Amino acid sequence: MAETVTGGAAVVDSLVAQGVRHVFGIPGTHNLEIYRYLPSSGIRHVVTRHEQGAGYAADGYARVTGGAGVLITTSGPGITNAITALATSYADSVPTLAISPGPPRGTVGKDIGWLHELKNQQGALDAVCDRSIRVENADELPEVIADIFAGFTSRRPRPVHLEVPVDVLEGEWVRRSVAGRTAVEEAGFAGPTAVGVAGFGEPTAVEVAAIEAAFAGARRPLLVAGGGARGAAAEIRALAANGVPVLTTVNGKGVVDESDPVALGASIRLPAAHRVIAEADLVVAVGTELGDSDLWGGVAQAAKVVRIDVDPEQLHKNLRADLAVVGDARRALQFTTQQFDTSHVSEWQKAIRADADRDAGPWAAIQDSLKAALPADTVIAGDSSQVTYYGTVHYWRFTTSNRLLYPTGYATLGYGLPAAIGAKVAQPERPVIGLFGDGAAMFTIQELVTATELRLPLPIIVVNNGGYAEIREQMVDRGITPQAVDLYQPDLPAMARAIGAYGVEADSIDVLGELAAAALTADRPTLIHLLLDGTAE
Structure with missing residues (x-):
């Protein structure tokens, strides 16, 4: 019935x-x-x-x-x-x-x-x-x-x-x-x-041959991988093994192991990376719109550009394509290239690192402390915070097992904590941490109650740099008297304990990794509050 x-x-x-x-x-x-x-x-x-x-x-x-x-x-x-x-x-x-x-x-x-x-x-x-x-x-x-x-x-x-x-x-x-x-x-x-693996359009044999020919005619190729390139990670790694340098957007971070000899990291926003794009005689951009949120500005037209994307509207945005291919990048890159000379790649890497180091501040040391203590497949939920875009993006060298959750395009605040919860619910066996600034944390701090109710073993690391530090710096740069950016700081560890989570103070960057590693095996989330120099009361 x-x-x-x-x-x-x-x-x-x-x-x-x-x-x-x-x-x-x-x-x-x-x-x-x-x-x-x-x-x-x-x-x-x-x-x-x-x-x-x-x-x-x-x-x-x-x-x-x-x-x-x-x-x-x-x-x-x-x-x-x-x-x-x-x-x-x-x-x-x-x-x-x-x-x-x-x-x-x-x-x-x-x-x-x-x-x-x-x-x-x-x-x-x-x-x-x-x-x-x-x-x-x-x-x-x-x-x-x-x-x-x-x-x-x-x-x-x-x-x-x-x-x-x-x-x-x-x-x-x-x-x-x-x-x-x-x-x-x-x-x-x-x-x-x-998603990102199968079901997208099939590039034609003529298009695949044209991409292969473009590589054959290049001496200094460069592959730019965005978030849409994840389904073609194996094919991109094969190209890297043949000496094709790989530069990624933040959403593409980890498509190739960032310790690979030809990996240029998720550094596409840096001026040195823009110069690399200009110096390459072939740029193959896969699954990326190359937007302002990726580049932090535009780039000059490269010598020759191939773009591969499932969205035809992306193929000429921000960097005009000489060859535009709509379809699954995995199929578009299924060919074998010659071995390329990589003698110039170390110079590209040094220039990119020098650019990143100008904003290193405490952010590099924070990443070093954490990555030394945490498992290789850790998921890092970041936010629109300096510790993420100046730190994790450039100084935590990802393997292909890591994943960075970061609101690149919309650049929202408050993303990191609930995103970490979603990741841990999805894969409870996998280590997940939240790592973001105090300004971002306060947008969604109430979700610490959700994580506590679920008894998730989540290290939530809140780096206290005094409020909206990036906006403060922009005000100073423009000659504006800083206002509404130096925020009152609640006692976050006490707040966490009142909720029912654990709350601890990290008195130095050196102990951060140890505290985070211990929190991965706790019976509930742990808020780890890191005070940077000059932010204490």
């Missing part, structure tokens, strides 16, 4: 069919029918203390798994609270799915005083996501959600918002069998965990 349930079951059953194991979010008046069916579904729900935290956690979850992160909010303020997190996922091409209720059918835009009513909720989300989709009946949900997940593996992965009218969520639905991954697998995809 057919079972009559509500539309909330259609949402949950459809997520189960796509292999979803975790969702992040907060229940509210209009999404309760989803929560009716979660307990029996096998999906674990993680409740955060703010919807923005749920969005960042879903983003961190997606980055470490390669699959989709899912968040559930209520309507109105619930979903608008998550907008900054979704914009972060959009800027960095991260596949997240945000599900929220919407106004009842027939009431959109009517301004009737409905609880949580927005002028145009779907329009607001469509402005920051790849798309916002509204269904009009529960029977649409299985196919719509399957299409969203298939899209994550067959197009540039970016966040999608799904709006379900509250009367659809609460109305009757005759439960039916929901198809799983079969259709996706039959199309040649491996499911939602295959």
Whole structure:
């Protein structure tokens, strides 16, 4: 006999069919029918203390798994609270799915005083996501959600918002069998965990031959790898083994082992790296838009440029391509090159290191202390903090086992702590740390409650440089009297202990690694507060 349930079951059953194991979010008046069916579904729900935290956690979850992160909010303020997190996922091409209720059918835009009513909720989300989709009946949900997940593996992965009218969520639905991954697998995809690996367009044989010929005609080639190059990591490493230097964006950090003799690090923002791009006689840019957030400014047109991307709109942005190839970079780079002379690479590396050292400050020593004490496959959740973009990016040499979670494009504050939670929920066996400044920490410090409730063994390292130090420096450089940047500092270790976490003070950089290593085996998160010189009361 057919079972009559509500539309909330259609949402949950459809997520189960796509292999979803975790969702992040907060229940509210209009999404309760989803929560009716979660307990029996096998999906674990993680409740955060703010919807923005749920969005960042879903983003961190997606980055470490390669699959989709899912968040559930209520309507109105619930979903608008998550907008900054979704914009972060959009800027960095991260596949997240945000599900929220919407106004009842027939009431959109009517301004009737409905609880949580927005002028145009779907329009607001469509402005920051790849798309916002509204269904009009529960029977649409299985196919719509399957299409969203298939899209994550067959197009540039970016966040999608799904709006379900509250009367659809609460109305009757005759439960039916929901198809799983079969259709996706039959199309040649491996499911939602295959983002960046399979399913993208196939470059033509002529295009592959043209790329191979470009390498054959080069003496000083350079490969620039962005976040979209992760699926082609093996092919890029093969090129590096033949002497092709590899420079990465921050999102591409770790595509090649940064101790490789031809690795130039995630240093593309530095002037020396811009000169390297200009000096190369062939630049092959893979899976990157080469945007201002990557480069911290533009670069001059290189001698010859090949660009490979799944998004055709990326192929000439910021650096015009002489050869533009749309499709899966893994297939585009499946050829063998000659062995290149690498005698000049050490000079490139020295120039890049000299540039980085100008901003080294205490940031290099912090990375040295941590990387010496932590496992080789540690995930570092950073933030829009000096310790991340001056420190971790340049001075923590990643192996291919590491992963940096960093909000490159949108440059938001408050990302690191909830992203670390998402990463640890996704891969509990893997060491994960949070490492960011005190200014960033205070945007989402309430998520320490979430980590404590989950009993996650997370070292959360908060580097105290007195507030918004980078903005302070910019004010001084412009002749502006510093204001609103030197912040009152609460006793963060005491705050952590009041929450139920551990809280300790690091009195020197030298002990930081030891404290973080011990925190990896604790029975709850540990906030480690590092005071830099001059920041103590």
